Amino acid sequence: MxxxxxxxxxxxxxxxxxxxxxxxxxxxxxxxxxxxxxxxxxxxxxxxxxxxxxxxxxxxxxxxxxxxxxxxxxxxxxxxxxxxxxxxxxxxxxxxxxxxxxxxxxxxxxxxxxxxxxxxxxxxxxxxxxLGPEPFKGLSLKVFKEVLSRSGRPIKVVLMDQSRISGIGNIYANDALWLSAINPQRPANNLQPEEQKKLYEAILKVLKDGIKYQGASDQWYITAEGKKGTYQDHFLTYGQEGKLCPRPACRQAGAKFKKFFLGGRGTYICPNCQK
Structure with a gap:
């Protein structure tokens, strides 16, 4: 989507x-x-x-x-x-x-x-x-922390709940959670303040990159000009099942991305660094 x-x-x-x-x-x-x-x-x-x-x-x-x-x-x-x-x-x-x-x-x-x-x-x-507040508009770090504190559901599920936070879907939720080294299954209200801040900044980073590359055309999406976006060439963890995690410690340990389903959506994780 x-x-x-x-x-x-x-x-x-x-x-x-x-x-x-x-x-x-x-x-x-x-x-x-x-x-x-x-x-x-x-x-x-x-x-x-x-x-x-x-x-x-x-x-x-x-x-x-x-x-x-x-x-x-x-x-x-x-x-x-x-x-x-x-x-x-x-x-x-x-x-x-x-x-x-x-x-x-x-x-x-x-x-x-x-x-x-x-x-x-x-x-x-x-x-x-x-719709909930969205990144770059009403979703300040303070509001983000409040959203997370109100739910014990898995953090990835909360990120994708459009009534909580609008605009984030499966691709960018996966990538932001890897970038912030957070396990997608962690209860949202279990994140510590420094983890909340790290995840918030990661969300902004992957969304900005997504805009920079005009979106991800891994499936049906094309731009209004009829061209493909290129964020799919820059996925961090989404779609990377079986590949080595690029973090040096993970690569040295031979840690590979795994895929499972969470909330009915394909979810990708490095079991070595996402805690």
Whole structure:
């Protein structure tokens, strides 16, 4: 599932390419993805983009916005003369823009969704208002410590709980926990103050790297320009099962990454250094 860095990358690219475009037509081919409200977008000129956790928001000058959640396999792809991206068999919604440009919503699993809201009421959307604070916004170290102190669940599960902290998914949770040398199974409220700080800083580091490399395209994700991100070339522990941990002491001990499932998600750990 696209996480904060992936959706942030899409948001930034769309902000650059969509600004000033007028929506001339919206074609919905799978009704459950975009069930209602498309007529409110016709004639609207795109003002900008926002992001709330993993939700992308596109604001129009007519007072309406459309919200997009990519879920597991969704893609939002811009097409014009410079970026001649084409629709495919998984293209379920097409936004026809002025100047011959288009915006495609692709989704092989059809779990993603598009919803309409008045721009001033986006933060009151039933999904968005349940989101917890997110890194780079409301998630200060103090707030982070408070979130962890309130739960005895495994720390990785808490990091991925969007009602606790929004934007962090499986890839970046795995990598942040390895970077901070913390066992994903540790109860969140069991972490000591220095470990809390180390994990907080690790989360910011891996998310910044994810944005720098325009996300991870290990599966379905592509940028709004139709290109692959490259964070998958920089994974720390995610997907590294069977490989030697790169920490010198671990490598010397022959410690390899192991995979197990926690909260139903693939979880990677170096049993030698993640305590």
């Amino acid at each position: 696209p996480e904060l860095p992936e959706v942030e990358t899409i948001k930034n690219q769309l902000a650059k390419h969509l600004a000033g475009h007028k929506i001339e037509k919206v074609e919905v081919r799978v009704a459950k993805i975009f069930p209602q409200g498309k007529e409110k977008l016709i004639g609207g000129k795109i003002k900008g983009t926002r992001r709330f956790g993993k939700v992308l928001v596109v604001d129009l000058d007519n007072g309406y916005s459309f919200l997009i959640h990519l879920k597991l396999t969704g893609q939002v792809v811009y097409s014009n003369n410079k970026f001649p991206n084409l629709e495919n068999k998984f293209t379920h919604v097409v936004f026809y823009l002025d100047g011959g440009a288009k915006l495609f919503f692709n989704d092989s699993r059809k779990f993603g969704w598009i919803k309409i809201a008045k721009s001033e009421e986006v933060i009151a959307n039933s999904f968005i208002k349940k």
